[in-house]
Amino acid sequence: MxxxxxxxxxxxxxxxxxxxxxxxxxxxxxxxxxxxxxxxxxxxxxxxxxxxxxxxxxxxxxxxxxxxxxxxxxxxxxxxxxxxxxxxLGVVPQELVFDPFFNVRESLRIQSGYFGIRNNDAWIDELLQSLGLADKAEANMRQLSGGMKRRVLVAQALVHKxxxxxxxxxxxxxxxxxxxxxxxxxxxxxxxxxxxxxxxxxxxxxxxxxxxxxxxxxxxxxxxxxxxxxxRAAASNVLRFKTDGALPAALAGQARVTGRIVQLPAHNAHEVEQLLAAVRQAGLAVEDVEMRKADLEDVFIDLMAGEQTPLEVAR
Structure with a gap:
């Protein structure tokens, strides 16, 4: 099951x-x-x-x-x-949601009560220690930073195991x-x-x-x-380099650009040579040229760039 x-x-x-x-x-x-x-x-x-x-x-x-x-x-x-x-289920939401009237330990005890769990202090102590909240156990939720509030949300989601x-x-x-x-x-x-x-x-x-x-x-x-x-289904390699100029249109459509960093998919050495030749012909100066294996972000971008699907329901 x-x-x-x-x-x-x-x-x-x-x-x-x-x-x-x-x-x-x-x-x-x-x-x-x-x-x-x-x-x-x-x-x-x-x-x-x-x-x-x-x-x-x-x-x-x-x-x-x-x-x-x-x-x-x-x-x-x-x-x-x-x-x-x-x-x-234990759900950690995106939003920071907390009760400003209780400290961290009290919030976790109340959360335990929602699931009918009593005498849960041993597990609460383990959660506080594991999530770096032990020194904040008696602090009011309003006094915590955003990161600490996030840790409490995780603890609340896990308090009923x-x-x-x-x-x-x-x-x-x-x-x-x-x-x-x-x-x-x-x-x-x-x-x-x-x-x-x-x-x-x-x-x-x-x-x-x-x-x-x-x-x-x-x-x-x-x-x-x-x-x-x-x-494994992604391009086996990615050509990565830095440049200050604008890529030619033929390359821009397939490039992943972050500031000066350009990344282009390349399946083999021949494609690498073709890409670098196109960059040189465009008159671009490049530096820090390197190759790397494709990662999940490459896969994600390729899939999301595919054919669009309709958002609206047909009447």
Missing amino acids: PAVSFQSVTKTYPASRQQRAQGSAGLRALDQVTFDIEEGEFFGLLGPNGAGKTTLISILAGLSRPSSGSVRVHGFDVQADFAQARRK PPVIVLDEPTAGVDVELRQTLWHFVAKLNKQGSTVLLTTHYLEEAEALCNRIAMLKQGRVIALDRTSELL
């Missing part, structure tokens, strides 16, 4: 009066999303902003209802068996120390058998941590495979 199962999940938001007048029936945020996450997997859910990742997680957590389809957690339907399904952990952009805007602390602890829980579902825009994290990945684009699954297989 899968830890999490999404079956033909569709979510449609009704059109406004103005949109209906223009012939639109609404916005389809998710379109027949189907995949399973096995017990003990570290699974990545990737996609650009607006792809439907948070909508899918909201449905999984019971915060939103699908227009059609079903979602199960350890066999429990998130709508029909919501209490049992919710006990199996859920077998499925959902991390929705957990490291967005946080420092390196928190990232390392979080990933060390979550990797430890995963090795102990916890299932982890991660959404992130830091693709190097997904590449390093996730065994399998699904990519969403405009509400549809456009890739679903093991991370190693996705990387």
Whole structure:
């Protein structure tokens, strides 16, 4: 039995009066999303902003209802068996949500109470220690920095020892120390058998941590495979160099440009020679030329640059 199962999940938001007048029936945020996450997997859910990742997680957590389809957690339907399904989940949301009237330890005790758990101090102490919060246990939530509040959200999600952990952009805007602390602890829980579902825009994290990945684009699954297989399907090498000039149009369309850094896919030595020749013919001066293996970001960009799918529901 899968830890999490999404079956033909569709979510449609009704059109406004103005949109209906223009012939639109609404916005389809998710379109027949189907995949399973096995017990003990570290699974990545990737996609650009607006792809439907948070909508899918909201449905999984019971915060939103699908227009059609079903979602199960350890066999429990998130709508029909919501209490049992919710006990199996620990969700770390994107937003910083906290109660300003309690300190860290009190917040975790209250969260335990939501799940009917008493005398949970031993596990709370372990969470505080593992997430670098031990010295903040008696601090009021209002006194914490953004990064510390993020750590408390993680602790709240784990306080009832859920077998499925959902991390929705957990490291967005946080420092390196928190990232390392979080990933060390979550990797430890995963090795102990916890299932982890991660959404992130830091693709190097997904590449390093996730065994399998699904990519969403405009509400549809456009890739679903093991991370190693996705990387194997990419261009075997990437040419990387720095330049101050503008690339010719023939190269600009396939280049990944960050400031002065240009990266171009190259399958073999012949393609490398052709690319460098085109750069020289354009009169560009280059420096720091190097080759590297393709990474998950290259795969992601290639897939997202493919044929667009419609956002609007056909009438």
